[in-house]
Amino acid sequence: MNARQKNLVSVLAATLVAGGLGLYTYFGVMKPEEQEAQRKEVEDKLFVTQAPDERGQDGGAPVAPVFTHLTVEMAGSKTVMELVEGRWRVTSPVSALANKAEVDGLTQELASAKFLSSLDKNPTDADLERYGLKPPVVTVTARAYVPNAQGGGAEDPSRQRTLTFHTGVENRFDGSVYVRREGDPTVYSSQGSLRFAVQKRTNDWRDHEAFPVNxxxxxxxxxxxxxxxxxxxxxxxxxxxxxxxxxxxxxxxxxxxxxxxxxxxxxxxxxxxxxxxxxxxxxxxxxxxxxxxxxxxxxxxxxxxxxxxxxxxxxxxxxxxxxxxxxxxxxxxxxxxxxxxxxxxxKDKKALAFTVDDVHQLVIHPAPGGDIIRLAKTQDTQQWEVVAPIPSRAREFKVASLLGSLEKLKAAALGEARPKSWGKYGISDSSRGVVLLDAQGKELARLSLGNEVKGNPKRLWARGSAEEVLELEKSVLDALPLKLEDLMQGVPAANGSP
Structure with missing residues (x-):
C-alpha cells in the first residue's frame, strides 16, 4: 500500500468515527433530551390530548382540542353547557344561550393551561383541606375531541378526551391556584387565570343580551x-x-x-x-x-x-x-x-327630500332686489354652468357643496303642521330660497325662507318638502354658498361681467 492509499484509508476511518460519534450524540444524548422535553411538556399540561411522543398532523404541533361539553360545579351551583349546532348553550339547570365570551375564555384556558409546579404527590386529608381541595372550590368536567386532518372526529371514540379536575384556593404568595386532576393524587399549582376562568355560577355563564335586535x-x-x-x-x-x-x-x-x-x-x-x-x-x-x-x-x-x-x-x-x-x-x-x-x-327633520344625482338645475331666489341665479348641468359634459344672470362656468366643488348641504339640512325644530296661512311666517311664492329641478325642469324640492322666529332671532321660519313650518338656524343658512361670486368661476367686475 502506497502513501496515497494509506491517507485515503485514514480519511475514511476518521469519517466513520465522526459519523458514529454524531449518531451516538443524537441517539444517545440529544434524542433522549428531546423526548424528555416532549414528555415534560405533555405532563405539564392540564388537559392532555396526546401521548408524549405523538406529533400533530404532518409532524407539526399537536392539534388543539374542540370542546363539546362542560360542567362547572361549585357550592350551590352546577352548570352544564353543550355545543349545539355550533353555538354554546346552557342546558342545566336552565335552557338558555351561553355567554360566548365566557365560554371561549374557559375553553382557551383549558387548552393552554399548564402546571407551574408539582407541590404534593401524596397529600393527606388535612393537606387537601389546606389547599382548598377537600371539598374543592370548583369541579370542572370537560369533554373534547381531537380533530382529524379534515376537521372531523366528533363521533370517533378514539378521538374523544375527557378531563375532570378540581381547583382550590388561591396561593396568596404568587396568585396561583391549587389544582388536582381526577385519578391523579398529586396537588399542582397553576396560573391564577384558571381560577378566574372557572369560578362562575350559572347566571355568569348565561348570555346577558336581553334584546337581540339590529x-x-x-x-x-x-x-x-x-x-x-x-x-x-x-x-x-x-x-x-x-x-x-x-x-x-x-x-x-x-x-x-x-x-x-x-x-x-x-x-x-x-x-x-x-x-x-x-x-x-x-x-x-x-x-x-x-x-x-x-x-x-x-x-x-x-x-x-x-x-x-x-x-x-x-x-x-x-x-x-x-x-x-x-x-x-x-x-x-x-x-x-x-x-x-x-x-x-x-319624524324626519330634513328640510328637503331629494336625491343629489337627480338635480340638473338650480334656481336661487335672493333677497328682494337681487338677481335670480340659475345654474344648469350640461348634457354632454355633465358639468355645471351659470346660466343667469351672467353666463359662466360654475365652480363644481361649490355646487356639490351646496347640494350636499341642502340634502343634509335639518330643522332645529318643527312648528305648525299644514298652516292655513304661510304668510304669517313671511313665506310666499316670492320668498328667497332655492328650487331644485330635474333634467326635464320638473321641481324636485323647494326651500323658502321667511321671517325670524319670534323669541329666537338666531332662527328663521322656513318651508321645505313637508307641509309643516321649519325652524332653521341662521348660522347654517349663512354658510351655504348662495351668492353669485360663490358659484361662478371668476369674480364679477363692477359692470357685471366676469
Missing amino acids: EPSLLRIEVKARKNAFTLERASTDQPWQLTKPVALRADGQRVASMVSMFKGYRALTFPDAEREAKVRTALEKPVVEALFVPNTGDPVRVRLAEVTLDGMQQIFTLSEWGRESVLALVDSNTVNVLDLTVSEL
Whole structure:
C-alpha cells in the first residue's frame, strides 16, 4: 500500500468515527433530551390530548382540542353547557344561550393551561383541606375531541378526551391556584387565570343580551308604550324608514337607528330564580311596553316590559321571545323609556327630500332686489354652468357643496303642521330660497325662507318638502354658498361681467 492509499484509508476511518460519534450524540444524548422535553411538556399540561411522543398532523404541533361539553360545579351551583349546532348553550339547570365570551375564555384556558409546579404527590386529608381541595372550590368536567386532518372526529371514540379536575384556593404568595386532576393524587399549582376562568355560577355563564335586535336588518318596528304607540316600516333594508302609524310621514333614519341601538344596549342585570319567576310572568301579562321587531330574515322578536315589586322595590323585567328562544331578565329601569317616543321625535327633520344625482338645475331666489341665479348641468359634459344672470362656468366643488348641504339640512325644530296661512311666517311664492329641478325642469324640492322666529332671532321660519313650518338656524343658512361670486368661476367686475 502506497502513501496515497494509506491517507485515503485514514480519511475514511476518521469519517466513520465522526459519523458514529454524531449518531451516538443524537441517539444517545440529544434524542433522549428531546423526548424528555416532549414528555415534560405533555405532563405539564392540564388537559392532555396526546401521548408524549405523538406529533400533530404532518409532524407539526399537536392539534388543539374542540370542546363539546362542560360542567362547572361549585357550592350551590352546577352548570352544564353543550355545543349545539355550533353555538354554546346552557342546558342545566336552565335552557338558555351561553355567554360566548365566557365560554371561549374557559375553553382557551383549558387548552393552554399548564402546571407551574408539582407541590404534593401524596397529600393527606388535612393537606387537601389546606389547599382548598377537600371539598374543592370548583369541579370542572370537560369533554373534547381531537380533530382529524379534515376537521372531523366528533363521533370517533378514539378521538374523544375527557378531563375532570378540581381547583382550590388561591396561593396568596404568587396568585396561583391549587389544582388536582381526577385519578391523579398529586396537588399542582397553576396560573391564577384558571381560577378566574372557572369560578362562575350559572347566571355568569348565561348570555346577558336581553334584546337581540339590529336596526340594519329590520323591516318593521311596532311599539306600544306608556304614552305613545307607533309603527315604523320600510320596503327593504336599503330604503328609508317611514312612520305609518299613527300618521304617515317620513321618519328620521338616524333617530330610529339610535333608538334601536340604545335599546339593544340595555343588557340583563340578572335572571329571576324559580320562586320569583311566576310573579314576574304574571306581571308581564299586563306589560307597560310591548314591541315587535321584524327582520328581513329570521324570526321576529317580541318584547314585553313590566313593572314588578319585589322585596319592597319596584323593578323592571323583560321577556324577549324569538323562534324557540326566550330571555326572562331584570333590566335597568330606564329601559321602559327608550321606545316611548312621540311622533315629533321620530319624524324626519330634513328640510328637503331629494336625491343629489337627480338635480340638473338650480334656481336661487335672493333677497328682494337681487338677481335670480340659475345654474344648469350640461348634457354632454355633465358639468355645471351659470346660466343667469351672467353666463359662466360654475365652480363644481361649490355646487356639490351646496347640494350636499341642502340634502343634509335639518330643522332645529318643527312648528305648525299644514298652516292655513304661510304668510304669517313671511313665506310666499316670492320668498328667497332655492328650487331644485330635474333634467326635464320638473321641481324636485323647494326651500323658502321667511321671517325670524319670534323669541329666537338666531332662527328663521322656513318651508321645505313637508307641509309643516321649519325652524332653521341662521348660522347654517349663512354658510351655504348662495351668492353669485360663490358659484361662478371668476369674480364679477363692477359692470357685471366676469
